Amino acid sequence: MLSQLLADHAALHRALGFKFRTPGILLRNFVTFAERRGECVVTTETVREWALQAPSPEQRRNRLLTVRRFAIALHAEDPRHEVPSADLFGRASHRRRAPYIYDPGDIRRLIDAAHRLGPDGSIRPLTYATMFGLIATTGMRVSEALAIRLPDVTDDGLIIAQTKFKKSRLLPLHPTTRHALDGYLATRLKEASLSDALFISHQGTPLAYPTVITVFLQVVRSIGLRGGPGSRGPRIHDLRHTFAVRSLERCAHDAKAVARHITALSTYLGHAHVTDTYWYLQATPELMAHMAAAGEALHRGEAA
Template sequence: MLATVVSRYVELRHAMGFKFHAQSGLLRGFAAFADAREDGFIRTQSVIDWAGHAPSGAQRRNRLLTVRRFALAMQAEDPQHECPPGDVFGRESPKRGIRHIYSRSDLSTLLAAAAQLEPARSLRPATYVTLFALLAATGLRISEALALTIDDFTDDGLLIRATKFSKNRLVPLHETTDLALRAYLARRARVGACDSNFFVSANGHRLCYDTVMSVFLKLVRSSGLREGPGKPGPRIHDLRHTFAVRSLEQCTGDPRSIARHVLALSTYLGHAHVADTYWYLQGTPILTAQIAAAGEVLFAQAQIRSFQSGHPVQTLARPVAV
């Protein structure tokens, strides 16, 4: 049974320190598909058939490559496992996709939809409203938010332990965010939740990543922020992108102050390198206007210097002979 082989492989990845959330779900889905066909080993045709059921090209490639990596590892133990080619569904473009930057209206729509979750009078609506609002207000990774314990909520902010780059950091909070978290804890206490994790389900247990992702997709689709399965649209990680972009939009001043701001933002987000923070940034109308204004200032300064030196600035590039 491939399900047993997958379970052993997933346990090994966890023991090596990998979170392996999405991958384990995909591999278990493939194992169920293959076991239904009574495949004793990984078969190329079964992998292609299973991956082909995904609703989009990107998801089909992701399914294929996830099982392919698993197959390569299993072949080292038993050559009867087949390894499918990696380009059955084409090759993924290396270019960076455009991330969804949430507007105030988008965030209001998402939180309003979360507030309507059932059961209406349970802790569930408050949990998801507070969780999504926290991600938007701090730019935390979803894994970091779900790993929070009550003790991690301090007077100085949130203590984020053993992050993606295996280091702790303190995330200061705006006073409104602090009040919202305290209100959630008070609501949580009234329903008798005694789990040490900060965010808990309606039955008082730690929230599961897969469950949160399922709820998020349901909310963005039902609220009109995203179309059906396989269609592009807002992701939960885009809340982190939005935080980074909005933070930079509020930064004004000379290049040195902006550089200091980006460095502070990188530390706040828990990045190992400033270059990792640049990956989160993209153009918005506000940033574009700020860049244009800065360019005008630089050009005006260059004109003044050129006038003083007697060498006018060339505004147009010279034509190049072909």
């Protein structure tokens, strides 16, 4: 019974645009655990025992909250399902990891280092240099860059058809970005490949997400932005944060212009809600200076 309830739950989320990958894996694991005990409803004790099998407090809490959301949905239709407390293992002390905001020199060195990748004479260095540059100048997700097909490159910009929430959008490109992309395309179209993916390996196959992350870490370590394995430092997703912040820095400094800009930025980034865009913003000296100036103007009774 729990298996069927989970199947219905997952189908609903996917129909709403969620990929439901990690929650789906965790919930299938939990349902298997519960059904082996002969249970057909969610119980707090079973959730607790299953979650305690995780190797760390963070993973135990993630398990708990994942099943709790499932239980809340089930309890709405059948009160026999118990909803475990979110504080079953105590209150969380999670802090958001501050994103690294790249400066233009960092991005230039990142692209240059990607150009130095091997093998010599292959498309691989150009592939990664172009991909990293494209992510930096558009703020697109890595998964979106990997999903771009050759027909998605149009005269008007890039068509992002496989988005997080299944909402397609068109990304106009800056002339310098378009020039770099056209340079890559001239080489890409000469490559022997059975795939129509925009970004391919030197074997002609589409790039895999884990491979891209591994190469990115190799490159950022080579330019000194990150230490050895296990150390923290700039992530590829921080390029998306950087795009959002730098974009806002260049916006006109009045309330109406900022409001319009945030709405446009949210659409450009492919967010379902404008509130999602706020997550990508980070205080920088320039933004703080703008905020201070606006605050002083407001204090003087002027329009901010």
